[in-house]
Amino acid sequence: MANASLNHEFDRILAREEAGLNRPQKGxxxxxxxxxxxLAVAGLVIFMIILLSSxxxxxxxxxxxxxxxxxxxxxxxxxxxxFGTDRTGRDVFARIxxxxxxxxxxxxxxSLIAAVIGVGLGAYTGYVGGWVDTVALRIxxxxxxxxxxxxxxxxxxIAGQSLLNLIIIFVLSxxxxxxxxxxxxxxxxxxxxxxxALQSFGVPTLKICYKHILPNALGxxxxxxxxxxxxxxxxxxxxxxxxxxxxxxxxxWGNILNVAKDIRVLENNWWMWLPVGMVIxxxxxxxxxxGDGMRDSTDPTLQG
Amino acid sequence: xxxxxxxxxxxxxxxxxxxxxxxKAVNGVSFTIKKGKTLGIVGESGCGKSVTASSIMQLLPRLxxxxxxxxxxxxxxxxxxxxxxDRNSKExxxxxxxxxAMIFQxxxxxxxxxxxxxxxxxxxxxYHTRLDxxxxxxRVVELLTDMGIPLPEKRSREYPHQFxxxxxxxxxxxxxxxxxxxxxxxxxxxTALDVTIQAQIFGLMNKLKEDNGTGIxxxxxxxxxIAELADEVAVMYMGIIVEAGTVDDxxxxxxHPYTLGLLDSIPVLGRGKYQEIKSIRGATPDAYDxxxxxxxxxxxxxxxxxxKVTPQEEHLSETHRVTCHRIREISQNV
Amino acid sequence: xxxxxxxxxxLRGVRTYFPIHAGxxxxxxxxxxxxxGIDLDVIRGEVLGLVGESGCGKTTLGKSIxxxxxxxxxxxxxxxxxxxxxxCGLSNDALAxxxxxxxxxxxxxxxxxNPAFTIFGSLEDPLKRYxxxxxxxxxxxxxxxxxxVNMQRDYMDRYxxxxxxxxxxxxxxxxxxxxxxxxxxxxxxxxxxxVSVQAQVLKLLMQLKIExxxxxxxxxxxxxxxxxxxxxxxxxxxxxxxxLAETSAIYADTLHPYTQALLSAIPVADLDKKTNxxxxxxxxxxxVDPPSGCPFHPRxxxxxxxxxxxxxxxxxxxxxxxxxxxxxxxxxxxxxx
Numbered sequence: 001m002a003n004a005s006l007n008h009e010f011d012r013i014l015a016r017e018e019a020g021l022n023r024p025q026k027g028x029x030x031x032x033x034x035x036x037x038x039l040a041v042a043g044l045v046i047f048m049i050i051l052l053s054s055x056x057x058x059x060x061x062x063x064x065x066x067x068x069x070x071x072x073x074x075x076x077x078x079x080x081x082x083f084g085t086d087r088t089g090r091d092v093f094a095r096i097x098x099x100x101x102x103x104x105x106x107x108x109x110x111s112l113i114a115a116v117i118g119v120g121l122g123a124y125t126g127y128v129g130g131w132v133d134t135v136a137l138r139i140x141x142x143x144x145x146x147x148x149x150x151x152x153x154x155x156x157x158i159a160g161q162s163l164l165n166l167i168i169i170f171v172l173s174x175x176x177x178x179x180x181x182x183x184x185x186x187x188x189x190x191x192x193x194x195x196x197a198l199q200s201f202g203v204p205t206l207k208i209c210y211k212h213i214l215p216n217a218l219g220x221x222x223x224x225x226x227x228x229x230x231x232x233x234x235x236x237x238x239x240x241x242x243x244x245x246x247x248x249x250x251x252x253w254g255n256i257l258n259v260a261k262d263i264r265v266l267e268n269n270w271w272m273w274l275p276v277g278m279v280i281x282x283x284x285x286x287x288x289x290x291g292d293g294m295r296d297s298t299d300p301t302l303q304g
Numbered sequence: 305x306x307x308x309x310x311x312x313x314x315x316x317x318x319x320x321x322x323x324x325x326x327x328k329a330v331n332g333v334s335f336t337i338k339k340g341k342t343l344g345i346v347g348e349s350g351c352g353k354s355v356t357a358s359s360i361m362q363l364l365p366r367l368x369x370x371x372x373x374x375x376x377x378x379x380x381x382x383x384x385x386x387x388x389x390d391r392n393s394k395e396x397x398x399x400x401x402x403x404x405a406m407i408f409q410x411x412x413x414x415x416x417x418x419x420x421x422x423x424x425x426x427x428x429x430x431y432h433t434r435l436d437x438x439x440x441x442x443r444v445v446e447l448l449t450d451m452g453i454p455l456p457e458k459r460s461r462e463y464p465h466q467f468x469x470x471x472x473x474x475x476x477x478x479x480x481x482x483x484x485x486x487x488x489x490x491x492x493x494x495t496a497l498d499v500t501i502q503a504q505i506f507g508l509m510n511k512l513k514e515d516n517g518t519g520i521x522x523x524x525x526x527x528x529x530i531a532e533l534a535d536e537v538a539v540m541y542m543g544i545i546v547e548a549g550t551v552d553d554x555x556x557x558x559x560h561p562y563t564l565g566l567l568d569s570i571p572v573l574g575r576g577k578y579q580e581i582k583s584i585r586g587a588t589p590d591a592y593d594x595x596x597x598x599x600x601x602x603x604x605x606x607x608x609x610x611x612k613v614t615p616q617e618e619h620l621s622e623t624h625r626v627t628c629h630r631i632r633e634i635s636q637n638v
Numbered sequence: 639x640x641x642x643x644x645x646x647x648x649l650r651g652v653r654t655y656f657p658i659h660a661g662x663x664x665x666x667x668x669x670x671x672x673x674x675g676i677d678l679d680v681i682r683g684e685v686l687g688l689v690g691e692s693g694c695g696k697t698t699l700g701k702s703i704x705x706x707x708x709x710x711x712x713x714x715x716x717x718x719x720x721x722x723x724x725x726c727g728l729s730n731d732a733l734a735x736x737x738x739x740x741x742x743x744x745x746x747x748x749x750x751x752n753p754a755f756t757i758f759g760s761l762e763d764p765l766k767r768y769x770x771x772x773x774x775x776x777x778x779x780x781x782x783x784x785x786x787v788n789m790q791r792d793y794m795d796r797y798x799x800x801x802x803x804x805x806x807x808x809x810x811x812x813x814x815x816x817x818x819x820x821x822x823x824x825x826x827x828x829x830x831x832x833v834s835v836q837a838q839v840l841k842l843l844m845q846l847k848i849e850x851x852x853x854x855x856x857x858x859x860x861x862x863x864x865x866x867x868x869x870x871x872x873x874x875x876x877x878x879x880x881x882l883a884e885t886s887a888i889y890a891d892t893l894h895p896y897t898q899a900l901l902s903a904i905p906v907a908d909l910d911k912k913t914n915x916x917x918x919x920x921x922x923x924x925x926v927d928p929p930s931g932c933p934f935h936p937r938x939x940x941x942x943x944x945x946x947x948x949x950x951x952x953x954x955x956x957x958x959x960x961x962x963x964x965x966x967x968x969x970x971x972x973x974x975x
Contacts, residue, residue: 348832348833348834349803349832468921468922468924469692470921470922471921498691498692498859498922499691499859499861499900499903499904500691500899500900500903500917500918500922501691501921501922502903502905503902503903503915503917503918504917504918506905507917525832525833526833526905526907527833527907528862528904528905528906528907529905530907531905531906531907531908531909532905532906533905551909552909555907555908555909556909565834566833566834567907569833569834569836569837570833570837570862570907571840571862571863571865571866571867572862572906572907572908572911573861573862573865573889573901573904573906573911574865574889574906574908574911575865576865576886576889577865577866577885577886579866581837581840581841581866582837583834583835583837583838583841584834584837587802587804587805587835588802588832
């Protein structure tokens, strides 16, 4: 009555079971499920390729991303310059590789710092409750209500553009959702009996909250970190494209894209914006696939 | 064919296929549900009793299937082979709810919290009967009254969370009985209820049996409930029925070592402080790592080498059957 | 024959009320009177059963004694080697030495252990708290206890999900006993277990009690188990004790109408026992809005005039040589001796 392919799968499993071939599987079920998810595996592969390329940039290219060479400007892709050169003769391929370092750093770094603040606060206030919790909740709502662009404009006009300022802004606008998610998990976990048992022994609050309960909440948090990283990379690209992000002197994917604001570049010099656009898209896609895969594999309610 | 039998199950096998492994949750069970009688299926967690119920209702989860065997519903129009119907087919949906109904253990999660109780019963009536809106409303009030819910008109407009546990269970029974099913499957209906409320529900279920001639399949882990309500009993262990018969047969003359062990391990009210309770040694084996032959052998005091072969069912009398190699020796001992 | 031992625990007028806040401004609209005036002595070395249905307050009482939930009023006096210590007013730090002596075993074997830690990891902190400084010593204590509950020593390095319900409950017992308590509150400790496993755990609890000189407060709704296990039984209804006596007296000489109905309602796995079932009307009441007078009077088959206006006190009666406490106007009027 179930569809035919499911029936075949069942028959296969039954045959293996009868032959005694199925053994209790060692290792994490979540990991196995992740590896069995084709999109997640594809995502993982693409992610690793891009990440490793950025890390090992000096090995992959001999060109200096910052070196201006006006004699070689606006060249099409060639054997010498795999992705051609930009308006000041800088090698685009090298810029993408080195730029990746900064973009990924900004994305990952911001999301990790936001996680440390959000999770750290959420775990404590969620456990303790009371007025501390209410106050923290309202503060997080205030931060979350602020549109990111306005914050960027504000900070840029006050403090000027810099890599650090961008990270600060991302952290400020991103910690709220981490906080709320951790707090929500904490609210349900603190009612568990093992927590009451720890209380019955008089174990101190901080220890209960950070050492004992938090590890149980980490599953969805890890997933969220990956997805936030992707989000921040996109945000950085967007802001740098607008000229509001990282200063143009430092190569980032968004900064490279910045040149596409000019319609002549868009029409005539495709190598300056298309490759970098694709790299950003693939990277963000791959992170999303990995995040989705992680979410599916750690969800205990999904069958299989 | 005996016109007193409402449902026959023969050699039913239902296997689960999760985590790429095969769990033989129900591994060859046969029984009948008779009109106006209660069949009690008793066993501990993991024995397959709830899966049997889900198989009959064709409500199994996606990664499982009925492997073998037959489930035959003896309706007035003839026999219907439930195991051969598609789960969401018209025929199955006509059977489910109208001919065979089910009530579950936890009434809070079985009732939809965002609809009133009256609405939910009305929905069942709308689908299975041809009554108009007024007729359905009257029937809802009638049902709630029959189930002993005071102020039925007011109650039918209330939400499940406004009902207490016992009342919710009654509401669920009302919903199940709304279309006059011939068979009612009750999966641990009173386990989540307080003892004094349980007593009320027992009275209600006996009344249903007598007034409507409903055949009841009662699933429970509590031998006391079996003694109270059941006419016939089947004891399940690891997916098979190890002993079955009338409630007299099984409770007064238990033969299978597992049944004996279960009955000996329960403190019985009235036997005093110094009653002997003996525990069954060992633990239920892992479903994926089953012993060869008789499933109970590793925990059985009477096990010998012959028990390495799967035992066949034997009839001790017309009603009493046991699945065990060593019954001759055991009956001499007991 | 009343016990001449000094009680290990004395409860006087213990009340635990939970505030109810409603409306936009979260104003206080009332209280859930979970525990509403309990006077009780727990004798050292006994198994005292605390029985009742949902909403009667038995679990809240157990937690109130251990100060896991702070009582709203009354006294919980613990006998610490002769010294009487009032626990209710103590801060969390001052309570620490007494927490060691009063422990709890929980009902649900699936949520009572931290899934992220091995057994040893979960139990380390409590032991460290109570001054077991060396790791080797901690491992020894836990290992010895695991063997005492018929499990292997190396189980302490496994994770909870590798164990069955019955095994996890035994680990819960190890946890409660690892700090060497004097009194253990068993909060529905066997209710979530399969019947055959229940028997194993019950026998284990009795054995450990004798070996380690423990006192148990056994909270349950299962009156068949208490008949087997307990020395005395207190029956609770809506936050009060309605009957308290030695086990044999509760079953043979049941005085309170609620206890009578409770006992008759239990399904018995014995075909020869025909019960005259008293089926109570109505539902188990909620402690949010308790009835006036005797809390049981709306459902009581024997209620009369006074019952709806006056709350009956828990009086002591002397029956067949035993102390038998009952809170019922019927008996006051008869003044039975």
